[in-house]
Amino acid sequence: MLTSNTIVPKTIKNLKLSIQFSLDGFSFCIEKIDTKKTLFFKEYYFSNVLQNPESLLKEITAIFKSDNNLQRDFNKVLVIHQNNLTSIVPDEYFNEAHLKDYLNYTIKTLPNDLITFDNIEKIGAKNIYIPYVNINNYLFQNFGEFEYQHHATVLITKIINAHATIKKQVFVNVAEKSFDVIVIENKKLILYNNFNYNTKEDFIYYILFVMEQLNLDKEKTPLFFSGKITKSSELFKIAYTYIRNILFLESNNGIFTNLKADKHSNFILLG
Numbered sequence: 001m002l003t004s005n006t007i008v009p010k011t012i013k014n015l016k017l018s019i020q021f022s023l024d025g026f027s028f029c030i031e032k033i034d035t036k037k038t039l040f041f042k043e044y045y046f047s048n049v050l051q052n053p054e055s056l057l058k059e060i061t062a063i064f065k066s067d068n069n070l071q072r073d074f075n076k077v078l079v080i081h082q083n084n085l086t087s088i089v090p091d092e093y094f095n096e097a098h099l100k101d102y103l104n105y106t107i108k109t110l111p112n113d114l115i116t117f118d119n120i121e122k123i124g125a126k127n128i129y130i131p132y133v134n135i136n137n138y139l140f141q142n143f144g145e146f147e148y149q150h151h152a153t154v155l156i157t158k159i160i161n162a163h164a165t166i167k168k169q170v171f172v173n174v175a176e177k178s179f180d181v182i183v184i185e186n187k188k189l190i191l192y193n194n195f196n197y198n199t200k201e202d203f204i205y206y207i208l209f210v211m212e213q214l215n216l217d218k219e220k221t222p223l224f225f226s227g228k229i230t231k232s233s234e235l236f237k238i239a240y241t242y243i244r245n246i247l248f249l250e251s252n253n254g255i256f257t258n259l260k261a262d263k264h265s266n267f268i269l270l271g
Contacts, residue, residue, distance in 0.1 A: 002043040004258040008069070012039070017074040017143075020151065020269050021135065022082035023050040024176035026063055029255070029269050033075060038255040040069060041270060049177050053132040060135060064142065077146035079139055080268060084178060084194040086129035086150055094126045102128050118153040122160045123189040127153045151268050152192060155180060158271045159249075160187055168216060171249060172207060173267060174227035174235065179203065181210050190214065200238045208242060218242055224249040226267035 008015070008030055016031045027043035044063055050056050064070050087102045099115040109115070109130070118127040129150040139146060159171050159182055168190060171182040177197065183190040191214065195206040211218060226249040229235050240246055248264040251271045256263050 001045060002041075002259070002261055004041045004255055006040055006255075006258045008039045008072075010072075013075075015039075015072065015074050016076040016078065017070070017072075018078045018080065018269055019139070020080040020082055021056065021060060021132075022151075022175065023052075023056055026060055027266060027269060028070065030069065030072075030074075038253055038270060041255050041259060041266070042067070042069065043266065053134050056132065057134050057138060061138065070142075074143065077139070077143045079136065079146055079148040080151050080154055081129070081131045081135075081148060082151040082175070082268075083130070083132070084196070086127060086152055086194070088120070088152070088189070088192050089126050089128060091124045091126065099128050103130070118149050120153055120156060122157055122187070125189065127156075152180060152194070154268050156182060156189060156192060158267070160184060160189070162271075163187075168214070168221060170207075170211065170216065170221060170223040172223065172225050172227075172229075173249075174225065174229040176228060179206075179227070181207065183210070183214060183216075200234045203235050204238045204242060207239065211243075219244050221245060222247060226264045226271070228265065230262060 014033045016033050017028060018031065019028045025043060025045050029038050030040040031038050046059060050059065085107055087106050089102050099117065100109055103109050103115060113130050114133050115128065115130055120127055127150050131148060136148060155173055163169060163184060166186045168183055168185045173180040178194055179197065180194050182192050191210065197203045211221065222245050223243050224247050249267055250263040251267060253270045255270060
């Protein structure tokens with residue numbers, strides 16, 4: 001478990017809670033709405049990657065019952081679903097009547113799946129995905145109305161806002177057993193994909209495959225890492241064997257002064 005050592009006094013009001021969860025973990029931060037200052041952050045690690053949303057609900061229910069920071073009154077709540085049940089479609093090809101059809105190109109959907117979408121205005125596209133409905137229902141019982149988005153929506157928007165370079169850049173956000181690859185050029189999305197990996201060889205294979213398909217120079221093209229990766233990790237070492245211009249996508253969030261974590265970690269919530 002990773003947590004900031006700050007305590008948010010009960011007297012502080014006008015707070016926003018942002019929650020991010022996946023089958024391998026749960027994290028949240030508390031932000032002062034008027035100042036946009038992050039006051040508190042906490043991340044829970046699951047000992048094993050969970051197999052289904054039902055197991056995830058059990059973990060989240062236990063966390064909510066034991067963590068007093070989640071039992072406060074919040075003015076806003078943002079819930080971020082992190083999974084690979086997603087597909088991004090440009091606005092010109094989007095038709096809300098065909099949500100399931102878009103997903104069926106890349107994943108297997110079930111008849112009772114709820115399919116929804118986020119509008120990513122920055123790139124003129126829709127992110128179509130399957131949220132974990134059982135988690136949404138549980139959180140509605142706790143908070144009432146709240147906003148929810150897919151993690152790729154948040155990640156792409158933050159990267160587009162932060163990087164205005166004309167040349168192509170690659171961004172890799174690493175999770176426990178999966179990672180996102182985003183390629184942007186002049187504030188336009190060139191590629192988004194999510195890959196599962198079990199070994200470091202899997203990891204580098206998919207990254208090199210993307211760079212090869214887009215004719216990106218492995219010596220010169222900037223590649224930014226974020227998430228669960230460090231310079232001492234095997235993932236970084238094998239990546240640096242093949243790709244020379246590697247950087248970290250660091251956050252300037254002041255919470256890191258009270259958080260024993262790399263500034264490129266937890267970028268979706270703290271970037």
